[in-house]
Amino acid sequence: MSVGDERSAQPRMRISIPTIPTHSTSTPTPPAEAIQRVVEFLAPGTVALITGAGVSVDSGIRAYRGHDGxxxxxxxxxxxxxxxxxxxxxxxxxxxxxxxxxxxxxxxxxxALPNTTHYALAALQHASVVPRIITQNVDGLHHKALSLSHLINPQEAILELHGTLxxxxxxxxxxxxxxxxxxxxxxxxxxxxxxxxxxxxxxxxxxxxxxxxxxxxxxxxxxxxxxxxxxxxxxxxxxxxxxxxxxxVFFGESISQEVKDRSFLDVERSDRLMIIGTTLATYSAFRLLKHAVELRKPVLVVNVGPTRADGVPGVEKVDVASGVVMPDVVRALLGSRVQDDKVILEMLQSGVVNPPPADDDDRTEG
Incomplete structure (x- = not known):
């Protein structure tokens, strides 16, 4: 008997696998417009950031979902x-x-090696624009990128919401x-x-x-x-x-109270919340967006295609891939600091762009 057969033959706990809306009213955002909007959002500083699988795609790690969600x-x-x-x-x-x-x-x-988005976000952390990153990814690539900075302890600056491999x-x-x-x-x-x-x-x-x-x-x-x-x-x-x-953290397993409390505190200690490369299908991340909205903090989502946040009052959406805009966002936001700070300059000169093939999709059309 296969594992699948055993599943059908045994009583099952009721655990819901995350879903998101099958339709979205968002349309692709032109890169120049997206860069300007993200720069404006980040400019005041003290931004908490949530990242998801979409951030690691350019490192060659396949995402679970396509552009249609x-x-x-x-x-x-x-x-x-x-x-x-x-x-x-x-x-x-x-x-x-x-x-x-x-x-x-x-x-x-x-x-896998950090890509240009990982290094762009690490540069924002090094520059104290984004003090805290909350990542749903378990690949450790944010830590690798931030290791170039001698000013920041990655264990304190990066919270792995779903643990690590x-x-x-x-x-x-x-x-x-x-x-x-x-x-x-x-x-x-x-x-x-x-x-x-x-x-x-x-x-x-x-x-x-x-x-x-x-x-x-x-x-x-x-x-x-x-x-x-x-x-x-x-x-x-x-x-x-x-x-x-x-x-x-597996489906059906609870996030530890310590991690949950810190994720909420990271949002509370920041003036605004930015979300990159995730559909927010898992509730552990979506509830942080809800918490920010309840606290009346500005929220910006940068993701290609539909997300669970679409249509939530008080949430702005930029429909663009992070790798297309984030390095230019950092250059525009930090200006002369890019050349003056050797760490930031090195970060913006680093990063792979090696996404999985475009046809790496098991779905059939029709």
Whole structure:
């Protein structure tokens, strides 16, 4: 029985997968107009910023949704939190499925480079225009870009709302660095290590989703043959335990109270809120927009296509890709500081532009 068959045969918790309106009244904004509007919005300073998967597309990381707001994989079926931590044989099968897919998809994420938007936003943080970034992304690319600044501690300036792929914990809370865990998976699954070595040699990389997830089914993968290693700390305590989870917030799992409180505080301590590259489908991000609106703070959304914020009173929308405008926004906003500050200049001269192919879309028309 496949994982999908098991899902249909078992009682399911009622967990809603995020959706957004299927229509939008917004039309593409000309780049020059978008740059001017974003500069005007940022000019007063002290802006909180929320980012989503659209910001990382130019780094080669595939987004879940296309420009029309629909999932590019119509069969997208995430593993839910209660499935991943289930201690039954069924849960073990879900963990095999998750970790095989994540094992194959992690290398493209960890080797991805910040793009021009990441560096533009890092420049705004270095210049104290945007003191705080709240990101829904789990790829760590904001941290890589901000590492050029000697003035800012990325751990304090960037809040990872949905966690990170780069750390793993067992069910007893023992931490494992993700690179170490990848090595553990490689040792336990030499046939898949050989597959990744072949991928590295040929460059024929499988498509990777924003959370480091690869469609292993398309590779003819058998989850039941994937071996899950035991936690090394648990083994030292004379117990076997192969239940691990990345420090990522899964569907059906709650964001910690500490992260939730800090996200609200970041919005409250700022004079305005800007949102880039996200449809705001997940409520954890959308409620921050609602909080800003309730506090009567100006809100600007920069995104291509429909979002959950469309039509919300008090929210302005600029329909444009961030990579098209953000480097020029920084140059226009900071003026002579770009040349005077070597860090800002280096940031604006950095960044890849390597989006997935335009036809990287599983949907069929009609």
């Amino acid at each position: 629909r999932y590019m994989n119509p069969n997208y079926q995430p593993i839910l939190y209660h499935e991943l931590v289930d201690e039954t044989e069924r849960g073990f099968t879900f963990r095999q499925r998750y970790w095989l897919r994540s094992y194959l998809g992690y290398q493209p994420v960890v080797s 780069h750390r793993v914990r067992c069910k007893h809370g023992h931490p494992v660095d993700r690179s170490t865990f990848q090595q553990m998976l490689s040792l336990a699954n030499p046939q898949w290590k050989a597959f990744l070595d072949d991928v590295e040699r040929t460059g024929n990389k499988p498509r990777t989703n924003p959370d480091g997830d690869v469609d292993a089914e398309s590779l003819g993968a058998s989850y039941t043959s994937f071996t899950l290693p035991d936690c090394p700390t648990c083994l030292l305590q004379n117990r076997r335990n192969s239940t691990h989870k990345p420090e990522v």
